Every structure is written in C-alpha cells, then in structure tokens.
Amino acid sequence: MSMIHVNTTVNGDEVDFVCDPRETLLDVLRDRLSLTGAKEGCGTGDCGACSVTVDDRLVCSCLMLGAEAEGKSIATIEGMATTEALDPLQVKFIEYAALQCGICTPGILIATRALLAKNPDPTEEEVRYWLAGNLCRCTGYDKIIRAVLDTAKDLRADAGEAR
C-alpha cells in the first residue's frame, strides 16, 4: 500500500503527514496529528461529531480523505480558543449547560461558528436546521439552541458597539 505525503494547514499552522490513501481526514487528524477533538460517532456523515471546516466550508472529516487535504486550510476545535480566551460560543456553552457528555460538543461548536459567520442573526428554526446534522443524545438540543441564539445576540451587540 503506497502512502501519500500531504502538505496542509491546520488551525493556521503548516503541517505535513504521510497517510494511506484510504485514511479519512478524521483518521489523520486523530491518529497522525494527535488532534482528537474531532470524534468519530458514526463514520457515515450522520452525526457531525467530526465536523471541521476546510477552506472555511463546514464538512464531516469522516467523509473526506486525508489525501484531499493537500493545500487546504483546516480548522478544528483545537484552534477555536485564542491564546487569550475561549471563543464566546465556548463560554456560552458552558454557562448554558449546552453540553452534558460533551462528545458532540466539538462538532456542534465548529458547526455553530460556521453558521454565525454566514448568518449573524439566525432564527431558532435556522439554527435547528443548520445543526440537524449534529446529533446530540443528551440535551434534547434545548440548551444548545438557547446558547447559540444568545451568543449570536451578544456578538451582534458587540459588532454594533464596534461600529
């Protein structure tokens, strides 16, 4: 089995790795780059626990090959907090108890950040449909949705002040 050498960017840092062509991006992140924040809940793109962004596009890393990462820019949960502080979404998720077991949380945070980048003022329905591919079995989604809507409100207020 010939291995493939891949150069890519993860959370702003240049990295390279060698992988089997069958390895998914999720396999590579977890097993070759030790970034275990993205989780494999299903391996079929149905649960969203492996969510990352690739060139700012939200995807399931279990449904992309590691080899496809060549030249791309990948963002994972490990890059969400800055050196100074947690992302406002991360803070709000803790405050609202928008997580119980926490296995879906990295994927939901990445997905939510992608939503708010695209739509800073989503309705409850828009949040629910955007996150329909992120399964959570603990919370019934209630506190997740509230945390997202409240973060969005705070961010809009901050943006308003900044203007």
Place this chain on the structure above:
Amino acid sequence: MPNDTQKISVKTTDFKVVGTTPDRPDGIDKVTGRAKFGADAYAPGMLHAAIYRSPHAHAKIVKIDMSRAGALKGVKAVVTRADFATGLAGENWNILENIMASDTALYDGHAICAVAATSALIARDAIKLIDVEYEMLPHVTDVDKSMASDAPVIRAGTADKSVPAGLGENVVRYHESGHGDIDAGFAAADLVIEDTFKTEATHQGYIEPHACLATLDTDGKGEVWCCTQGHFNVQKVCAALVGTETSQIRVTASEIGGGFGGKTVVFIEPVALALSRKANRPVKLVMSRSEVFRASGPTASASMDIKIGMMKDGRMTAASAVYRMQGGAFPGAPMEFTSMCGFAPYNLENVHQIGFDVMTNRPKQAAYRAPGSPMAAFAVESVVDELCNELGLDPIEVRLMNASHEGTKASYGPTFQRIGLVQTLEAAKAHPHFTAPLAENTGRGISCGFWFNHGGETSVTMALSEDGTVALSVGTPDIGGSRASMGQMAAEELGIPYEDVRVTIADTATLGYNEISHGSRVTYASGLATIEAARDTLKKLCKRAAAKWGIDEDAVAWVDGCAVPSGANAGDFDPLPIGKITRSMGRTGGPIVGHYEATPEGAGVSFATHIVDAQVDPETGKTAITRYTVVQDAGKAIHPTYVEGQFQGGAAQGIGWALNEEYIYGTDGRLQNTIFLDYRIPVASDLPMIDTVIVEVPNPGHPYGVRGVGETSICPPLAAVANAVSGAVGVRMTQLPMTPPHILSELGKKARAKKGGANG
C-alpha cells in the same frame, strides 16, 4: 429496589452553594476538544483491534479459520473463545458468551473472533480474511413468536426456577406481584378497558461508540482505559473473563460520551486484554457505529396486555397487566421492573402483574434509562387515557384522584414514604401549557411516569491540601455533570467556595469499590457519601482546632468554613479558617483526609408528569412535536440547570422512542438499520424547546433531600406522545414507534371502517 427506611436529618433550607448553577469542572476541557474520551487514548507500541462478527441470526459455528488473517502483514495476534477463562458460571458466563461466542452464533453481530494489528486498516483487512463455516439454525426475533411452542429454542435449560411449568424453553424468568382481589375490582367497575400494546427495541444511541485501550502483561497485571459507566464493574468482569485476580487489573474511566445505561455493560475490554496478552503489546479497540447497533445492548422489546377498571367518577377499581419482554439471546429483559413500575403511580386496592423474560436471536439487552419502565408507562397510561376519553373525564383530575402518595401501598409491595407525584400533577395542571388552545390536527397527551432510583455500594475520599482546598475522589463516572454537584455538596458542607473543590473520578486502584453510575444513583449515593466524607473531614478539622485551643473536641463547631468555639465553657478564640488548620497539618498530626464507605439504601422514588402537543399531518401520517413540558420531582435540585438537562434529555429520547426509533429485522433475522441514517434519533429540527418544572419534595433518605433525576424523565414520554397522537388522529395507537406509515395505515383503517359503517 425498595425504598428502605433510614433515619436521616434532612436539610432543606439556607443553602449557600447547593441550588446555584456554577460552571462544570470539565467544561473547558469539553469545549476545547481536550477532554479525553474512550477512543482518544494512545500508548507506545499500541496495536489496533477489530472483531469478526456473525452475519447470521442463529448458526452453529462449525469451524473458524484464521490462518489467512493471521498471515497478513502487520497482524500480531488473533483470539477466539479459547483464549478466555473457562469454568465461568452465572452472569460472567453470559457476558463472556455474549462478547465471544463459544459454539453458536446467537444473533446478527455476535462476536466470534478478533485480531490485533499495527493499524486499524490492517485489522479491518484481516477481518475480511477470516473464514468461518456455519451450519444455519432457525431463528426467532419477535417476543410473541419466541414464546410459541414451536419456536426455535435459543438455549435449552436456561430457565430459572421462577418459570412455571408448561411454558416454552425461551421463557427464562417469571415475575408475579400485586395485592387485593382484581376480579372483584373489575366486577365493581363501571367501565373496564383491556388492550394489547407493543413496543420495538430501541438503542441508547450514545454518540460515542464503545472504546478501550488495554494492556495485559505476562505477569498478569493489566491496565484498562475505557468509556464506561462503571469502571469497578469492568475491573471485576475483565478479571474473571481473562482469568486473573480483580486487583491485578486497574481500570481508569475515560470521559464518557453518553451511556444512558448502555455503558453499564462490558463488551470489548476483555477482548482487548486477551489480544494484548497474546501480542504482549497495548491494544486499542473501538467499535464502529454499526457494531454498536448490532452488538451492544438495545432495550428489550415488549408485548403487553393491560386491563383497568374505573368508576364513572374516575376512581380506579382494579388493574392487571401481563408484560412479555424479549432481551435477546440471554436472560435479563427487565420484566420485573416493567411489572413493578406500570401501576406504581396509582393507589390501587386491587392490582396484579405478571412478567415474562423471553430469549430471542437478538443482541443481549442492556439497561436504558429506567429500564423497563417506559414500556409499562406507555401501555398503562394509554389505557388510563382511553378510560378518561370514554368517561369524559379530565386526564389530570383522574390521575390526581388515584395518585399514589405517602402511605400508599405500592403496586409492587412496599409502602411509599414521602413522594411527589401529586405535586407534579398539580404543577402540570397549573402550567399554562395544559390549558393552551390546540392547533388543527393536534392532540395533547398527558402521562405520569415512575422510577425506583437506587443507592448501591459507594466510596468517597476527601483529601485536604495545605492551602485549604479539597481534592474529592469519587468512583462513579460523571455521566451528567456529577462532578459539579459533588463539588457543590462538598463546598456546602465545608463552608468553602465551590471553586476550592477539585473533583476527580478515581481509578479502581485508588478508591474502594463503587457500583456503576446507574439507577440515577450518583447524585443521591455519591452525593450522600460526599456529604458524609465532608462531615468526617470536619470532625478531624475540629479536632485539630480543639487541640490548638486546648479545649474539648465537642466544644468546637464548624461555621462558614471555620472552626469556632461552641458552647458555654468553650472559651473565647478567633474563628480558625480551614486554610489555617491545613497549613499546619503536617505538624499537628499529619494529612487530613475524610472518607465514607457504605451502601446507602434511602434512594427516594421519583415521579414525573409530562404534557405534550403533537400535530399529525393527516395526509402523510407525519407527527410534529409542537410543545413539550416536563414536570418532575427532583427532591432537591443540587444544580438546577443540570437537572433541567436531565429532564430535557429524557424527554427527547422518549420522543424518539415513541415516533421513529426502532430495531428493524429482516426475515433473515439480520438487523437492517445499523447506522444513524436509518436508526432515526431526533435531530435538532425535530424538536421544540422543552419546558421544565422542577418540583422539590425532599427525599427523607438523603441529607439534602436529593432524589435521582436521570431516569424518570424517559418514563412518561412514550405514553404522553401516544396519547397526543391518538387524540390528533382519533385512533388509539397501540404500537411503537408511531412511524408515518404506521399512522397513515391506522388512519386508512379508520376511514374504511367509517365508510363501511356508513354504507352498512
């Protein structure tokens, strides 16, 4: 799990930390991706394992040929049943037989052998090279069919002594309980309704598949890292199954990505240990999602007959039930819990229930949040709803009239102590949801639910640091935010800030035995143990203060985090804060450590009442849950936000069970929906916000009145949703899940009956 009496003084007011909502100690780890779950571990030299599973529902294993797999480059070890302990009996034998078949594949997905290789891909490739020769056997997956006299026999001679003569070989356990004279009760009733109900098996559906990393050295010492609800149980079972002493295996519980009962069970850890022993290297084993569905424990499925008699004013005169539950190819379907829970909400003079535990060619059932109770509530509460409809009575008033209360002789025997069912019904009645107008094609369902809750073996230690902060070690994996509630209870007792307590889930080598995190026992039992360990710690702190002041120990009290002189002759000393005592503890007698070990038995039972609105599209049979309210007695909510989370999570799981979740078997006995695409748990857009009302009727068995809250919340939703849907479509729905094809088919039958009636 009866509600034993225990004399405890219950504090219900003047809390400083309990009842607040601090951030959970594992919060930052879990929002940054740093929290380490089962599959996140790594060890130098680690191998990856994979398990070969039966593609057949029932087949004799004639021959296992692993030569091609073993010869694959990178494969380092293979194991079969021959690599595990022999001579096991009882449940250990059942567990081993379930995780590694001996001579017969008992269900689709049954493990038959395993490999360890240098990469996960090679391990998967090796599995494809395993050749197993089978001799097909007839199979049965339906509970009623399995009870029939001509059903294929799963394992002759399995039945225990409880089973009456004359039943099929697949009926392996039997339960019967009740009191009064049901015949007289039914004879006295104005209306008796009898109906039959069925529920399909559902899966706990935790998002994290089972995962472990295990090492078993040649000297018999082992290490296991795994996602489990009970690592002490993993330790015990692993030791037995690989044939070593319990203390030689050290088990550390990882963060756990959901369990809901399904991770109380051992599936893969002994396999990884056996492979490690053969390869002499650490072995990581992670289930795929389809393995989780095919081979880890779903719930039992149920077939139930319910009969209830009622007077015109709503008073129940008698109730009886027969519950037939299949729990897969092993004994264990929770039919005794089903039997005991069904009528528990009602104060009945005449009540009788029978349960059958039936084996089929399905995976061994595992606990799922109040195991057995939701099915019973579905059947019983549906009949109560139908009685209310027929007699034109209010569903909450009828339940209030018949509600169990303190002093009621429970349907399953004991007498209830202080309970909160009436309070949940009153709160539901007062909730605006109950009287809100209903939209078109919408029904409103009400249901009560009951769960025992549990205590169990518990051990806690509390070590003080020199700066007066606290390291609290508990042995119950945190499955719902319990580190926060333990920290709160410790801080409350010690009179120190919540932030000064660091809570750790200790491994099996550093703490006494702890029963699994199940039975909604953690906040109750580990909480009680934490409070008692804190009190033990305070006694030791007061003793140091007494020695410093040269007064009697009894003359020192603990107030707001400080030792203070107490009583007339104690003398006049400045309060001595905890930090001052600990700073000098090395010189005043050494480290200060409090601890508590016991088996608390005062877990207070818990009740809930749910209200749900369900809108059904009459043309497609599709149901939308448009409003949901959970009212539940928590005894005392230590962390109210996390209590709400438990209420909401249980409701959401119950909604899934009611509407779309089910195990679908083909005629070949193979599971057809082994991925989340087809095993349809609720997604975010399926649900509304879930309102919660926390009722607090203190449990007399806990120092702060805590009752378990994790499980009761899944008991009412099946029935509540079924009652709402039945109301919306005008047909009594007696089978779960109420999928669109199922509802549309019932609507079609109704329309045809109406037409036929009109014509005839």
Place this chain on the structure above:
Amino acid sequence: MQYHTPDSFEDAVAIANAATGTTRFLAGGTDVLVQLRADIVTPDDLIDIKHIAGTHDITHNADGSWTIGVAVTGAEMSEHPTLKNDWPGLVEAMDLVGSTQIQGRATLVGNLCNGSPAADSVPAMIAINASIDITNATDTGTATRQVAAADIHTGPGKTSLTKGDVISAVNIPAVQPNSGDAYLRFIPRTEMDIAVVGVAVNLTLEGDTITAAKVVLGAVAPSYVTVTDAANALIGSTLDEAALDALATAASAACNPIDDKRGTIEFRTQVSGVLAKRAAVIAYARAKGANT
C-alpha cells in the same frame, strides 16, 4: 487503493480506461467514503476529479442555460445568487440531500451516479430536462456526448455508464417564461433521512392555464418514473381540484415500490399522490411569479 488526481478529463478517462479493478470517481465523496469506511466498496482506483479546471464552476450561458461543474457542491448551488431564481426546485432538491456538512461536499453528479432510486436531486434534474456531458475515449482521442439525466439511472445501484465514462458537466436548460419547478420529498424526520417518496414537478403556463408539465417520482420504483398521465392531468387545467385529484391518482398509479425499512408499498403509493399535489401547487405559484 490508488488515489489519482488528474488535472484534465482526458487524463481521468485514461486512468479509468487503464484501470482493471473497481474504479470510483471522487467529487464530494459523501457516498464513496461511506462505502469505503464500512468496507462495502474499496476501489482499486479512486479518481479525484476536483483538480480538473472548471469542475467547481456554475456558468450561466449566453442562451440562458446553465452549466454546472461536476464538483459543485449543494452549498455552492444554494449560495449562487441567481441559479435558484431560474430553477428553485432543482436547488431545493439538492439542498435536501443530507446535513449542512454533507451540503459542503455533495454534488449533483454524485447523487446521480450513486445509483440510488431515492436521490433527491435526480427527479428534479429529470423534471427540468437536464442533461449530462459524458467524456470517454475514442479512436482519435476523447469525445464528449450528451445524455439526458433521465437516461443515466437504470435500476437500484445501476447506471448506464460504461467503462471509461467520465461525467464532465451537468447542463441545465434555460428557464422558459411563466415556468416553475418544485421538488418535495417525504422523510419521517425533518432532516437527515433518505427520501421515502420524492416528487418533482415542472410547469409552464399561458395565463392561468398549464401548457406544459412534467412530473417525476423518486423512491417509489426501481428507477425514477416520469409520469406522463400525471403531466396530462395537469396540462390544460388551471390546477383546479379535479386536476389535482387526477394528478394524485396518476402519481399513485405510477408507483411500483417495495416494502422496506424506510416505508411500505401502501404508504409510498398514497404519499406519492399527496406530494405530487403539494409540489404542483408550489410549481404553479412559482410559474405565476410567486417568490416561494
């Protein structure tokens, strides 16, 4: 498995023709990767076509038609500023495929070539007479032929594509005046399911009267069904109750479904009619200029 990244369709064709084992093309990978991960299909050669120029483009041609590159994702179609003004039904149908994450990768061509009779975008493509460019080798090099979208899928897991065929573009015709398309599907949840029934309707009006119609069903037969009787029920009508009822009857009559884990024969047959009516109402409103 060999992973290839050709930068031209000619190279892709050459690799595909030289391959001797199982070959798969990789665009979004939302089906290929699932099959790979579950060890259902492990290709010997996996040809990633995303490095080929133009595969990511959505082009509005001078004649009003559209060319959609084979690697264009559902999300890119939804985000396109004007495509959905012309063909809202097509864009919605593609948008129904999977989650937000799947939308970030999944493509029209992948949805078509996976061979499922229940793909959401396929009835929508057939209803609007989309065609597919297929490139393959000839004696003198390579050539591209155009095939109707309706002629690709032939049965469960089967397509009419042959060895070396590489799909190189999707052609969407120019929208006619006073026309509207719509697609609806039935799933038990609100998201994340495979269609139990899918119905695409494309209508053209003159005044209030329907002059042209196409009704295509998915998930109710071994392949997609273009229901001529259903179209005839609509043509000449103003979408009155009688026409809608006739449409529903024709749609249900055209079903030849199976009982499976996703739905029953009875259910699929009945709901086909229901959804056909609902989709027709939307398409009609769109043809009248409603922005729905």
